[in-house]
Amino acid sequence: MRELQAPKGVSEYFPPRSQYFEFVRETLINSAKISGYQLMELPVFEDTELFKRGVGESTDVVSKEMYTFEDRGGRSITLRPEGTAGVMRSVIEHNLDKLTLPIKVWYSGAYFRAERPQAGRYRQFYQVGIEAIGLNDPEIDFEVIAVADRAFKKLGLKAYRLDITSLGDAKSRASHRKDLVAYIATLDLDEATLQRAALNPLRLFDDKRPEIQSAMLKAPLLLDYLSEESKASFARVQELLNSAEIAFTINPRMVRGLDYYTGTTFEFVSEKLGAQSGIGGGGRYDGLMAELGGSDLSGIGFGLGVDRILMACEAEGVFDSSLNKSEIDLFLIALTSEEKAYVSNLLNDLRNNGISCDMGYGDRALKGAMKSADKSGARFSAVIGSDEIKSGIVALKDMKSGESKEVRIGALSNEFTTN
RNA sequence: GUGGUCGUAGCUCAGCUGGUAGAGCACUCGGUUGUGGUCCGAGAUGUCGCGGGUUCGAGCCCCGUCGAUCACCCCA
Structure with a gap:
């Protein structure tokens, strides 16, 4: 334990x-x-x-x-x-x-x-x-x-x-109860069952034991007393x-x-x-x-x-494809720890604009970061290294098709506001 | 509360008639310099639920305990 x-x-x-x-x-x-x-x-x-x-x-x-x-x-x-x-x-x-x-x-x-x-x-x-x-x-x-x-x-x-x-x-129930109690009194029941019946005679209808079920077959039904x-x-x-x-x-x-x-x-x-x-x-x-x-x-x-x-x-099995894996639109990857602060800021700006996004760190293994992007369920990903920061342009990759297109970092949020 | 079954790596499980543990999936790393989902290779991982007992020795046997599960009672 x-x-x-x-x-x-x-x-x-x-x-x-x-x-x-x-x-x-x-x-x-x-x-x-x-x-x-x-x-x-x-x-x-x-x-x-x-x-x-x-x-x-x-x-x-x-x-x-x-x-x-x-x-x-x-x-x-x-x-x-x-x-x-x-x-x-x-x-x-x-x-x-x-x-x-x-x-x-x-x-x-x-x-x-x-x-x-x-x-x-x-x-x-x-x-x-x-x-x-x-x-x-x-x-x-x-x-x-x-x-x-x-x-x-x-x-x-x-x-x-x-x-x-x-x-x-109330009146229907009272007259039915009288007859039901009288009916139950004619049955041969054990002590525990009798006690339950005393508290609420209707409960016997719900008993799962077959002998009780059959004994109750002829019991008066409340519906007939309405x-x-x-x-x-x-x-x-x-x-x-x-x-x-x-x-x-x-x-x-x-x-x-x-x-x-x-x-x-x-x-x-x-x-x-x-x-x-x-x-x-x-x-x-x-x-x-x-x-x-x-x-x-x-x-x-x-x-x-x-x-x-x-x-x-x-x-x-109603969930097969009815739900999305995540609510994330975009997954950003800082190529090395050098870009982490920049990406973190960018991420914050995008979120301020209402875009759902997350980030991962490339450091040595970009492959690992891409795996995180994949698992996040994000529709798009973008890797940001020193080149991107310098040029101000990133390759926005569609994770489903694998295709990417060049987008200005400053215009990134426009890519998502349309949907 | 009563009875049955079960409890082994993150997950699903294997482990023969007792000799101190494995598989698949997942995970990490790699398959030439910055791109995931397939494939190949390598690697890490467990006080075998917990406590006690029997035994030279227990994951496998016994007792207790905690938990899960199935059924009863009852109910969402």
């Missing part, structure tokens, strides 16, 4: 892969921006109470996966395990709910869950999320799903599916998805891990990843804001897993 290493289960991105990470994240963010969502930048740690009340104490996330510690003032602090609760807190705290509705925001950053790491599951991971607060319309449900889907399509992803369901309103209103709203969401040609599957057995979901709920699943295949998910949350002490506004949002989406992109 090295003396210093990253804490267990964190993901890190460095060149060259970091450019793909950045590309994925920017693509996700852009999809939100073009739909009218605005940035919300929030703290990565919050009062522990926020997550207990917002996410729900019965959830695994809160009961056993939070990074919680006491700060120097004796306050209980938790590194955020998800994004929605923090957004609600901030909206309430700054009275944004008193402004024009809906509030539409996006956010991006690191989230923390103390789970056993696995491919695609990290203790610090990255999400891009959006929230649309203050409107309970099927149109906005559709919009939120479409923002995610558009981003995935823009990235070039194909092997993913969208599962949706509706958890209905009120007329919920049913109509869910139908409208489906119509909108259909006309937008966004393929989806209704999955009445889908269960989300956070307690606050109500109404339309959805999940994007990649077919190219292993067990951790959920690349994004979200849904409507009716009571959350009131629960946290704000106005009784409904909202809907999603969280997209940047790490997993990046892995899905790699698995589908």
